[in-house]
Amino acid sequence: MKRIGILTGGGDAPGLNAVIRAAVKTAINEYKCEVIGIRDGYDGFLDPQSGIVPLGMEEVRGILPRGGTILGAANRGNPYARKVIRDGREVTIDVSDEIVKGIEEQRLDALLVLGGDGTLHIAHELAMKGVPIIGVPKTIDNDIGGTEITFGFDTALNIATEALDRLHTTAESHHRVMVIELMGRDAGFIALNAGVSGGADVILIPELPFKFENILKKIRSRSEQGRKFSLLAVSEGAKPVDGAQVYSRKGNEVYVPRLGGIGQIVAEYIEQQGFESRVTVLGHVQRGGTPTAFDRWLATRYGAAAVRLANRKGFDRMVALQCGEITDIPLEEAVAVPKRVNPLGDAVITARNIGISFGDE
Numbered sequence: 001m002k003r004i005g006i007l008t009g010g011g012d013a014p015g016l017n018a019v020i021r022a023a024v025k026t027a028i029n030e031y032k033c034e035v036i037g038i039r040d041g042y043d044g045f046l047d048p049q050s051g052i053v054p055l056g057m058e059e060v061r062g063i064l065p066r067g068g069t070i071l072g073a074a075n076r077g078n079p080y081a082r083k084v085i086r087d088g089r090e091v092t093i094d095v096s097d098e099i100v101k102g103i104e105e106q107r108l109d110a111l112l113v114l115g116g117d118g119t120l121h122i123a124h125e126l127a128m129k130g131v132p133i134i135g136v137p138k139t140i141d142n143d144i145g146g147t148e149i150t151f152g153f154d155t156a157l158n159i160a161t162e163a164l165d166r167l168h169t170t171a172e173s174h175h176r177v178m179v180i181e182l183m184g185r186d187a188g189f190i191a192l193n194a195g196v197s198g199g200a201d202v203i204l205i206p207e208l209p210f211k212f213e214n215i216l217k218k219i220r221s222r223s224e225q226g227r228k229f230s231l232l233a234v235s236e237g238a239k240p241v242d243g244a245q246v247y248s249r250k251g252n253e254v255y256v257p258r259l260g261g262i263g264q265i266v267a268e269y270i271e272q273q274g275f276e277s278r279v280t281v282l283g284h285v286q287r288g289g290t291p292t293a294f295d296r297w298l299a300t301r302y303g304a305a306a307v308r309l310a311n312r313k314g315f316d317r318m319v320a321l322q323c324g325e326i327t328d329i330p331l332e333e334a335v336a337v338p339k340r341v342n343p344l345g346d347a348v349i350t351a352r353n354i355g356i357s358f359g360d361e
């Protein structure tokens, strides 16, 4: 193994820089290997002059606690559907062959792809075209199959929990219902785990469609017991039993649809029923800033393991955490079935045991 590349695709997540640092250090210390970084996801291969940068010890110095990614990210960087202007018109084209050519020109022995669902899907397709790819599971949503946890999730969870703690005191002072809308796409892990950790009274997640009247039942019963405030942790992908998810922007072949707005709808309903409510949309605060110690630790283990896997030529595979140990699984398996909250699992049962309502009963 002489030369490896690293790219970060999709949205950023806390811990990306920690993975990059660990991979670069392992590649240099253990294998005397040259490392390059690809800027802005797969896009960097299209313009190597500006898109390819050397990654040595100097470049990764001091980046362990830094949020974001030193390589830049692009979540419209799907090589199979790239929007370009042709003859003054916007058209969608497939640039995957150009990217494969770009990768070949870099003479890489391995390409580490740090990404979520979409980026890893593309990684698997490129691997089938012969690119020596190793995946590393990144996302605050924690929705990648085959791994217990993705890096970035723990940081988002801590930020969301702190936000709930802060809303708790102001909710109590003003006798209000506070609704917080949290990220997670179609997976309710952030809302569930932060909701439990932050003492929410109601948690709404995509995996358990809710009824508005059940939310009200919980708020009313608390009020009747003298608890004049309530805290609601609402996942952006939560939906009512007979309704659909709420989007702030539709998707197309380049952009995935943008979830957002369910928190406001829930808060308005509660207010109409006579309970003063406010809504907070935590948004990208969950993705920014320094990673937690757990995420730095996990990201470092993933980064080093990815390089070891590359040296064993374990291509078209992804590093994963199973039973607390780092292992690796086929990329195809990782992206086949996205991970979701198990509605019958112990986490949901525990929440119910301590009186949290999911609005489903």
Ligand code: F6P
Residues within 6 Å of the ligand: 011, 075, 116, 139, 140, 141, 183, 184, 185, 236, 258, 259, 287
């Ligand atoms: O997948 C990570 C995530 O933060 C989701 O939780 C959220 O729905 C989405 O990305 C937001 O994407 P963008 O950064 O494009 O607004």
